Amino acid sequence: MMKKEMYITGTIMKNRLAGAKEKLPSDKTMKNTGRGTSSELSTEDGKMCLVKWYDNKPVLMMSVVHGTEPEDTCQHWDKKLKQYVTVSPPSIVREYNLKMGGVDLIDRMISYYRMSARTKKWTMQMLMHFTDLALANSWLL
Template sequence: MENKAVPRGTYDYVTSDDGILALRWKDNRIVTLLSTDMGAEPMSSVYWYCSDTKRKEQVSCPAVVKSYNANMGGIDKRDKSDMLVHIYCTPMKSKRWYKRMFAYSVDVSLTNAWVFYRWDCKSLSLLDGLSLKKIRIQVFREASSQRPVTSNP
């Protein structure tokens, strides 16, 4: 598929023997998707804004692309996770790669725990959940507190 020679809404796909669909679809740019769950059919039509004509145009869209757009949530989850991790990243400078990796894994773990916490708050209809910053502060305060270790005899 040439980028400019193909009209918008054109697609091409191939399916492997294992049932993996590889699809390329022309939107503003060429989009490549792999799927084991869905196929290209049934085709549907969507309305996208065309910057040349300054209005919405009807464009044909494969089922796998429509499903991806419906479940994506407007932003890639991986990009949102990276954004949340880097908002409050642990300030650690070290020449040892494993120390930076440890700090990053703690940041990712705390961010993922906060995302699950927000899902639980939403399902329980709690409007005033803690922010990511407050959760991180609480966790680090608890981790750094000096409590005596007690052992059961």
């Protein structure tokens, strides 16, 4: 991806990390530290960054562009305190949320109004999915 100058940022599942999981703090440690804590791990050449951030649950993100700095502040609702609390998300989370808003909205709309025909043929499933996608996109535009 770097050779083709494709700068990517995204979430990653923790079972895909191999040995990097042991270098990051545990979920329990981050929960005890509090909301908004983050930990960063990068490759030796500094081209890829892995960030673990704890808000209500731990989130793992990988990027070739962003890291934890500069941290920002935002307001999140706390169910226990029943008020807004100030949380500091890392830069990677802020940039991911800015860019992925439309994709998440389309996925949500497709899940609400999905075509209900059942079939085991993958070609028909793909055709129905792309029809759903086109309809949801046309509704937003």
